[in-house]
Amino acid sequence: MIEIDVLQHLAKNEKGTSGRVQIRNWFDIRNHICIVFEKLGPSLFDFLKRNKYSPFPVDLVREFVHQLLESVAYMHDLLLINTDLKPENILLVSSEYVKLPGCKSSAIKLIDFGTTAFDNQNHSSIVSTRHYRAPEIILVSLAFLQMNLGGALFQTHENLEHLAMMEMVLGPLPEHMIRRAGKIFRSGSRLNWPEGAVSRESIRAVKKLDRLKNMVSQHVESSRYFLVDLLEGLLKYDPSERLTARQALNHPFFSESK
Incomplete structure (x- = not known):
């Protein structure tokens, strides 16, 4: 019922093209709530899987992320927090052309x-899938x-381990x-790592990571500077320094190709 309330609230305030699935109907069968949605294509996770986890071309990523930021910005305008943004919950509208490079609809x-919540409602401090768990704009990142x-x-x-990974990629908190x-944190100043690791495998998993700039440079050839700059802005630890979804939409990464 929470999802139904949120979807109806979004639909009531909708302006222009929607970036969210549309509710068609809902009904209760023997205390089981069923929701009828429009038909959509595969998730971005399935899209990645079908393409053997090959990274998407930068231009396609740019189109996907611009739409995602628009949807998140709209929800934030309505004081809604999605809490569960991840590739599994982002679906292609079309089920056709789901192989790279033939993806003709982005x-x-x-x-x-x-699990969506209104900003002024009480909600759990632990939200979303574990390895995406973070403030919402970081989930976009x-x-x-x-x-x-x-x-x-x-x-x-x-x-x-999650915090150690973040420090490895983004630097110290x-x-x-x-x-x-x-x-x-040890003595209130340093993360209790690797002393607090649960296993050697955990330590190795953290050591395998690199700084954000280096990781992006290994996989992206064009638009590298703007891409890294945008990601660093979205992944700032301090919320007061972090880009909002609305601010991110005006980043040069989205205008350089126009």
Whole structure:
């Protein structure tokens, strides 16, 4: 019922082309809520899988992410938090041409609003799939990176390992955030890593990662500078310094090809 309420609220306030799945009807059968949606194509995760996890071309990524940011910005305007943005929940509108390089339609729509919350509502502090768990605009960035790299950036299910991976890719957390973080930091200043690792495999998984700029440079030839600059803006630890979805839409990465 939460998802139905959110979808109806979005539809009521809709202006222009929708970037979200449209609800057609819903009904209750023996206390099972069923929702009828428009027919859509495969998810971006399935699209990646069908193409053997090959990174998408930059121009295609640009089109996907611009639509995604528009959808997220619209939801934020309505004070809605999706909480579960990931390639599995981003569907191609068309089921045709789902092989690269023959993808002829880049139109996408968001699905799965079952954990969506209004900004002023009480909700769990633990939201979304574990290795995407983060403030919402960072979820956009991680989906963005998965399209560029072919795989999930922070493939982990453990809190400390997750933070260690973030520090490896993005650099150390700001001091003022560390002071509020508690026991996962040694003497209040350094992440308890690798001392706090649960296994040697966990340590190796973190060591395999590289800084963001280097990772993008290995997989992307064109638009590298603007792409890295946009991702760094979206992945800032401090919310006061991080780009919003609306600000990101005006980044040169989206206008350089026009």
